[in-house]
Amino acid sequence: MDHEEEEIEIPNYFICPISLEIMKDPVTTVSGITYDRQSIVQWLEKVPSCPVTKQPLPVDSDLTPNHMLRRLIQHWCVENATRGVVRIPTPRAPPGKLNIIEEIKNLKKFGQEALRREDTLKKLEVLAMEGERNRRLMCEGGVHKSLISFVVKCTHEEEEEEGEGQSRTKGKLDESLSLLYLIGVPLDEARTILIENDRILESLSLVLNQQDFLNKAYTIVLLRNLTENTSSHIVERLSAEIFKGIIGFLKDVVSSFNRVDPSVTATVEPSNSKVRNKAPSKLDHSVVIKQAVTAALMILLETSSWSRNRTILVDLGAVSELIELEISSTGEKRTTELVLGILSRLCCCADGRAQFLAHRCGIAIVTKRLLRVSAAADDRALSILSTVSKYSPESEVVEEMVSVRTVEKLCLVLRTDCSLSLKEKAKEILRDHFDEWKKFPCVDVTLITKLLSSSPKDLLTEYYSRVGV
Numbered sequence: 001m002d003h004e005e006e007e008i009e010i011p012n013y014f015i016c017p018i019s020l021e022i023m024k025d026p027v028t029t030v031s032g033i034t035y036d037r038q039s040i041v042q043w044l045e046k047v048p049s050c051p052v053t054k055q056p057l058p059v060d061s062d063l064t065p066n067h068m069l070r071r072l073i074q075h076w077c078v079e080n081a082t083r084g085v086v087r088i089p090t091p092r093a094p095p096g097k098l099n100i101i102e103e104i105k106n107l108k109k110f111g112q113e114a115l116r117r118e119d120t121l122k123k124l125e126v127l128a129m130e131g132e133r134n135r136r137l138m139c140e141g142g143v144h145k146s147l148i149s150f151v152v153k154c155t156h157e158e159e160e161e162e163g164e165g166q167s168r169t170k171g172k173l174d175e176s177l178s179l180l181y182l183i184g185v186p187l188d189e190a191r192t193i194l195i196e197n198d199r200i201l202e203s204l205s206l207v208l209n210q211q212d213f214l215n216k217a218y219t220i221v222l223l224r225n226l227t228e229n230t231s232s233h234i235v236e237r238l239s240a241e242i243f244k245g246i247i248g249f250l251k252d253v254v255s256s257f258n259r260v261d262p263s264v265t266a267t268v269e270p271s272n273s274k275v276r277n278k279a280p281s282k283l284d285h286s287v288v289i290k291q292a293v294t295a296a297l298m299i300l301l302e303t304s305s306w307s308r309n310r311t312i313l314v315d316l317g318a319v320s321e322l323i324e325l326e327i328s329s330t331g332e333k334r335t336t337e338l339v340l341g342i343l344s345r346l347c348c349c350a351d352g353r354a355q356f357l358a359h360r361c362g363i364a365i366v367t368k369r370l371l372r373v374s375a376a377a378d379d380r381a382l383s384i385l386s387t388v389s390k391y392s393p394e395s396e397v398v399e400e401m402v403s404v405r406t407v408e409k410l411c412l413v414l415r416t417d418c419s420l421s422l423k424e425k426a427k428e429i430l431r432d433h434f435d436e437w438k439k440f441p442c443v444d445v446t447l448i449t450k451l452l453s454s455s456p457k458d459l460l461t462e463y464y465s466r467v468g469v
Contacts, residue, residue, distance in 0.1 A: 008083055014073050017052055018043055025091035026070050027063040031055040034066050037091070045132045100127055100134055104141035121175040128182040135183045147180050148193060148200060155203040177207070177218040181288065185225040194230055201234075201242065208245020213256075214285060216249045217292035224295035227302075236306045238299075240316070243309070246296045247316050250325055253293055257328035293325075297338035304345040310352065319346050319355035319362075326365050336373045340366065340380035347387045356384070357392055357400070364404040371412060375419065382413070382425040389429050398436040407443055414451045423456060 016023045018039035025037040031050035035043075040051075040063065049056050070090070077087040103124055124143065127134045138144070154173040158166055185193065194200060207219045223242070227235050300318070303309045313319075326339045343366070346352035356362045363385070370381045385406065389397050401407055413426040430437070430448055437443045 008080060008085065011076070013069070014076065022073060022088070023069070024088050026066040026073070028066050029057055029063060030061060031057065034069060037063060041131045100137045100141070103127065104138070104143060107141075107143065107146050121172065121179060125175065125179050125182070128179060138183045139186055144180060144183055144185050145189075145193065147176050147183075148185075149197060151176050151180070151207075152197060152199050152203040155206045156199075158206075173207070174212070174215060177215050177222070178283065180222055181218045182283070185222065187225070187229050190226045190228065191230040194226055194234060200226070201239065205239055205241040205245060208249065209241060213249075213252055214288065216245065216252070217289050220246060220249060220292045220299070221288070221295045224299055227299065235303055236309070238303055238309070240312050243300075243303075243312050243318075244316055246299060247313070247318050247321055249292070250296055250321050253289065254321065254324045254328045256289075294334060294338070297335065297342065300342050301338055301345075304342055307349075310346055310349055314346055314349060314352045314355060317355070319343065319352055320359050322346075323356070323359045323362050323365060326369070327361055333373055333377070336369055337377050337380065340369065340377055340384065344380045344383040344387070347384055350391070353388055353392050356388060357396065363388070363397075363400050363406060367401075367404050367406040367409050370409050371416065371418070375422075378413075378418065378422055379425075382422055382429075385410075386425055386429055389433060394433065394436060398433050401433075402437070402440050402443060407437060407448075411444075411447060411451055414454075420456055427452060 010022060013034075014022050016026075016036035016039050017033065018035055021036070023034070023036040026034050027037045027040065028034045029040065029050055031053045033050055033052045035051075043051060044057055044061065048058055070088075074088055074090070077085050081087065103120070106120070124138070128138060151173060154169050154176065158169045158173065201223075204219050204223055207215055210216070227238075300313065304313060322339050322343055326336060329335050329339075343356065347356055366381045366384050369377055371378060385401075389401070407430070410426040410430050414423055414430075431452055434448065434452070437448060438445050
């Protein structure tokens with residue numbers, strides 16, 4: 001709006017109580033209050049109550065279009081068109097419950113053949129984008145199971161087909177993975193789904209090792225949904241190809257952060273652009289990728305509990321890629337905690353420690369994160385430093401710790417108000433290498449001696465006096 005438009009007096013009842021903007025599609029809830037449809041739908045997905053009356057409203061609560069108010073708003077817009085007000089178009093009626101039931105019936109009747117039809121997946125995506133209510137109805141109707149079976153079939157057909165047939169199958173695979181991301185997999189069904197279809201993990205592995213960046217992100221989120229509450233035996237025995245795909249995805253993410261590889265940012269858009277341009281997706285791809293990174297790290301953290309998986313991950317270069325991810329990340333607390341947690345486990349094996357020390361920024365980035373993120377991150381950072389300093393060549397580690405100011409950070413841990421367990425870990429590292437620290441003129445040996453000889457109570461008293469408490 002220009003300056004002249006800002007001075008127009010807008011009737012209060014045209015304004016949505018949530019967005020505080022003119023309503024484009026006014027709907028009235030059972031509480032009797034009228035809101036803009038998009039605003040109230042988004043609100044109810046987070047808070048199941050009326051924003052004005054506080055009356056409980058379920059997420060699938062009926063929303064009655066207020067046609068009279070919409071016509072008044074449109075008429076007012078036309079009357080003020082000369083003053084810069086743009087007319088609000090008549091909204092399209094959103095797909096409802098009956099549409100979803102009809103699509104579910106088609107799926108049950110025709111099976112995977114229904115998903116092969118030109119418009120089935122697009123219809124389901126439109127319905128899923130309308131809100132949580134529709135996505136819940138789809139899960140209740142078993143749409144996710146049909147999609148997973150269809151993904152398995154598409155991945156194996158894509159391997160066998162060539163040319164135009166392969167391209168069509170790839171398009172269906174793209175749409176299926178996107179839709180699965182939208183509706184998700186109920187946690188209480190994941191284990192049963194994996195048992196009933198033993199080719200799922202193999203199919204997901206194939207997708208993870210293809211070039212489509214966005215499909216990898218969808219697949220990793222799906223993989224996390226399927227394995228989060230399943231048998232530890234399945235998680236323990238994930239294939240090396242799945243780990244390879246996850247590490248490759250994280251590598252692509254680092255490349256996109258650093259803007260080194262243009263192909264990564266290019267593939268953020270769906271590969272089947274001709275299809276997607278006709279029905280543009282409302283998905284925020286940056287959110288998808290962020291969720292996929294978290295899901296990937298959670299999978300790696302859980303699976304790295306087993307020695308067999310740690311060996312595979314180290315052999316795939318996971319240590320180096322995780323360090324690069326942490327260097328390139330935007331300082332997300334959860335990401336840092338997960339990265340440090342995985343590194344602390346991978347450093348339990350000799351090859352993992354060797355890779356950590358071989359990276360020129362390994363000790364430096366862990367030191368930098370210490371006392372800057374959270375208590376959980378501090379604990380994992382100190383575990384890494386403790387393991388590396390205890391079981392790796394002493395002179396190499398000590399020199400690196402001095403050069404990146406790890407010694408100063410360890411002293412700071414002892415001089416700040418943090419947990420006793422963290423202080424004990426810091427003390428242990430300082431004590432074990434005390435004779436080596438003395439060889440470096442830049443190290444304050446007097447301070448280290450004082451800190452090592454002081455009790456936790458004395459250190460805490462000194463801290464409080466220093467900060468004026």
